[in-house]
Amino acid sequence: MAEVAQGNNLGTNPGTNLGTNQGGSVAVRKKWGRGFDIKKQSGFTTIAMICFVMLYAPILTLVVYSFNAGTSVAIWAGFSWRWYESAWANQQVYDASIRSLTIATFAAVVSTIVATMAALATTRTKPFPGLTFIYAFINQPLMVPEIVTGIALLIFFAAIKVATGYTGLGYLLIAHTAFCIPFAYLPIRARLENMDLSLERAAADLYATPFKTFRYVTLPLLWPGVLAGGMLAFVISLDDVVITELVKSGGQDTLPTYMLGQLRRIVTPEMNAISSVFLAISIVMVTIFFLLNRKKT
Amino acid sequence: MSAAVAVEAKNVSKIFGTAGAEVRALDNVSVTIRQNEFFTLLGPSGCGKTTLLRLIAGFEMPSEGSILLEGDEVAHLPPYKRHVNTVFQSYALFPHMTVAQNIAFGLEMLGKPKAEVQQTVAAMLKLVRMEELKDRRTSQISGGQQQRVALARALAPRPKVLLLDEPLSALDLKLRKEMQIELKRMQMETGITFIFVTHDQEEALTMSDRIAVMSKGKILQIGSPTEIYEHPTVRFVADFIGETNFIEAEVTQRIGGDGQIKLPSGVTISHPVAENVGVGAVVTLAIRPERIDLVRPGAEAHLNGKISNVVYFGTDTTFHVEIDGANKHVTARVQNRRGHQEVLKAGDAVGLRVAPDAMQILKD
Ligand SMILES: Nc1ncnc2c1ncn2[C@@H]1O[C@H](COP(=O)(O)OP(=O)(O)O)[C@@H](O)[C@H]1O
Numbered sequence: 270m271a272e273v274a275q276g277n278n279l280g281t282n283p284g285t286n287l288g289t290n291q292g293g294s295v296a297v298r299k300k301w302g303r304g305f306d307i308k309k310q311s312g313f314t315t316i317a318m319i320c321f322v323m324l325y326a327p328i329l330t331l332v333v334y335s336f337n338a339g340t341s342v343a344i345w346a347g348f349s350w351r352w353y354e355s356a357w358a359n360q361q362v363y364d365a366s367i368r369s370l371t372i373a374t375f376a377a378v379v380s381t382i383v384a385t386m387a388a389l390a391t392t393r394t395k396p397f398p399g400l401t402f403i404y405a406f407i408n409q410p411l412m413v414p415e416i417v418t419g420i421a422l423l424i425f426f427a428a429i430k431v432a433t434g435y436t437g438l439g440y441l442l443i444a445h446t447a448f449c450i451p452f453a454y455l456p457i458r459a460r461l462e463n464m465d466l467s468l469e470r471a472a473a474d475l476y477a478t479p480f481k482t483f484r485y486v487t488l489p490l491l492w493p494g495v496l497a498g499g500m501l502a503f504v505i506s507l508d509d510v511v512i513t514e515l516v517k518s519g520g521q522d523t524l525p526t527y528m529l530g531q532l533r534r535i536v537t538p539e540m541n542a543i544s545s546v547f548l549a550i551s552i553v554m555v556t557i558f559f560l561l562n563r564k565k566t
Numbered sequence: 567m568s569a570a571v572a573v574e575a576k577n578v579s580k581i582f583g584t585a586g587a588e589v590r591a592l593d594n595v596s597v598t599i600r601q602n603e604f605f606t607l608l609g610p611s612g613c614g615k616t617t618l619l620r621l622i623a624g625f626e627m628p629s630e631g632s633i634l635l636e637g638d639e640v641a642h643l644p645p646y647k648r649h650v651n652t653v654f655q656s657y658a659l660f661p662h663m664t665v666a667q668n669i670a671f672g673l674e675m676l677g678k679p680k681a682e683v684q685q686t687v688a689a690m691l692k693l694v695r696m697e698e699l700k701d702r703r704t705s706q707i708s709g710g711q712q713q714r715v716a717l718a719r720a721l722a723p724r725p726k727v728l729l730l731d732e733p734l735s736a737l738d739l740k741l742r743k744e745m746q747i748e749l750k751r752m753q754m755e756t757g758i759t760f761i762f763v764t765h766d767q768e769e770a771l772t773m774s775d776r777i778a779v780m781s782k783g784k785i786l787q788i789g790s791p792t793e794i795y796e797h798p799t800v801r802f803v804a805d806f807i808g809e810t811n812f813i814e815a816e817v818t819q820r821i822g823g824d825g826q827i828k829l830p831s832g833v834t835i836s837h838p839v840a841e842n843v844g845v846g847a848v849v850t851l852a853i854r855p856e857r858i859d860l861v862r863p864g865a866e867a868h869l870n871g872k873i874s875n876v877v878y879f880g881t882d883t884t885f886h887v888e889i890d891g892a893n894k895h896v897t898a899r900v901q902n903r904r905g906h907q908e909v910l911k912a913g914d915a916v917g918l919r920v921a922p923d924a925m926q927i928l929k930d
């Protein structure tokens with residue numbers, strides 16, 4: 270019973286839960302002990318229900334109206350797939366989606382590789398003086414407000430643009446990769462830290478060179494963490510508005526920035542349809558992330 | 567050196583930690599382990615047994631000294647270049663592989679042909695009696711079975727030396743006894759040199775060809791189980807292995823290599839003593855309880871005393887005797903064959919007689 274309730278609480282806000290802080294809530298629950306159980310306090314259920322409704326009612330409305338046959342996002346005029354069809358046929362949506370997926374795939378792959386190497390470097394070497402600095406360095410995007418990073422990048426890239434004349438997608442790719450690294454890094458590091466070091470020692474003892482040890486022992490055991498990290502990085506990149514908005518050149522809209530731009534004009538249920546698909550993709554990715562992260566070594 | 571040497575450690579020291587907070591895990595250790603030998607490192611926890619194994623396996627580099635494997639210096643080689651395998655205390659089986667895949671791992675890393683790998687894996691599965699479970703995950707087998715897989719995995723590449731770090735300590739008593747016999751059998755069947763680490767003196771005595779007793783990073787004595795038990799050279803060894811009585815006695819005279827040693831009872835015995843032990847020196851004698859006979863006080867007794875306690879054990883009886891002329895208890899254990907002990911009881915005066923070869927003079 271208690272486990273189920275706990276699971277629901279976490280589940281309501283999956284985007285901000287990195288999987289590594291689950292231990293924290295368990296500890297809190299232990300500290301409260303038997304004397305005080307929040308789930309038994311009067312009014313808890315009501316408050317929980319209100320939160321639940323607040324979180325999901327708007328999203329539910331959004332999804333429902335994506336099937337509206339009329340042109341309003343507020344007045345129901347029967348069921349229809351028309352907005353999905355029109356979104357599908359919309360070249361701008363198509364371009365923005367492809368761009369989003371390209372950037373997210375690139376950022377996820379590269380940031381996961383970098384994060385894996387960083388995680389290995391920070392867990393598989395003897396502690397050295399600069400280690401704390403490296404932690405801070407890797408986690409910089411988590412600490413610096415996104416808008417600050419965005420503006421810094423805007424100014425920085427503007428200088429490069431002036432100097433080189435290059436205005437391609439490269440800036441977005443680099444920016445996304447950079448801010449995805451800490452998200453990819455956390456689950457990978459968690460997995461590495463939980464791994465029994467004697468396994469790698471056993472591999473070396475059985476004639477595996479350091480590369481073979483990594484290839485046949487470390488990596489297979491690390492793989493769920495790597496996938497989870499990549500998945501999280503992908504979602505984070507796909508979601509990003511602030512940095513993308515500031516860094517992108519003309520005609521480089523991603524799906525979120527395109528949607529934001531459209532909202533300034535007339536809103537049709539097409540926006541609901543796009544949002545619903547976007548939502549579905551995110552839910553699938555986050556679910557996979559959780560499943561991967563939950564599996565024990 | 568001679569081809570019969572498997573491993574040789576020469577003046578090996580290992581220091582952990584940084585200056586100021588140094589731990590000398592091994593202190594000038596030298597030992598020669600012969601091929602085909604079941605060699606045991608025995609000592610209390612923290613004495614450096616694991617460290618010595620790790621130096622031989624290559625997980626640590628010695629701070630000083632050298633390590634030779636069949637005559638070749640290996641101290642600088644990484645583990646994967648040493649033809650030595652380890653059975654880890656935690657087994658360290660690969661959880662993402664089956665039993666058979668675990669056993670094949672070393673052979674595959676050595677690049678052996680597929681047919682040979684399969685053949686050896688089959689032979690190893692048979693050796694450790696795990697044929698039926700070869701396709702199981704390592705998480706789906708019991709602790710004792712995991713132990714066998716760890717053994718098979720380490721034996722499969724036919725290492726020159728097999729290192730076993732307290733492999734039986736996680737097993738329950740019954741399984742441990744079984745595995746002791748199994749291990750001995752495997753060592754004989756494979757002919758591979760085993761270096762076995764334990765803190766259990768009984769295990770060491772029953773399994774080993776030779777034992778090195780360690781304490782505080784030093785090897786104190788190396789010898790066969792009988793030598794170690796019957797002729798301990800230092801107090802720690804005598805004390806750590808089995809039960810021992812320690813008696814202080816004075817050297818009153820030297821005749822060649824022999825010294826005249828005056829026991830607390832005033833009786834003088836003749837016993838070989840070391841060069842540096844002069845007249846007037848006080849030496850410590852180690853005497854095992856089962857090597858003491860109870861006799862009438864007087865002429866034929868080496869020590870005299872009064873029985874303070876009698877403990878009956880069924881197969882034997884233990885007498886605690888308060889020694890005259892020394893503020894000391896001595897324990898004597900007598901087998902209950904004739905039943906004459908029954909007449910002896912607490913408070914009786916008694917003589918203790920010790921076989922001459924059962925008195926061991928300790929170095930320190
Ligand atoms: N990696 C290490 N760093 C620091 N000290 C160590 C390390 N490994 C072992 N030691 C120390 O060296 C000593 C011997 O340890 P060990 O060889 O594991 O003993 P044993 O196996 O006989 O119990 C202990 O005092 C231990 O604390």
Ligand SMILES: [Mg+2]
Pocket residue numbers: 612615616617731
């Ligand atoms: Mg140990």
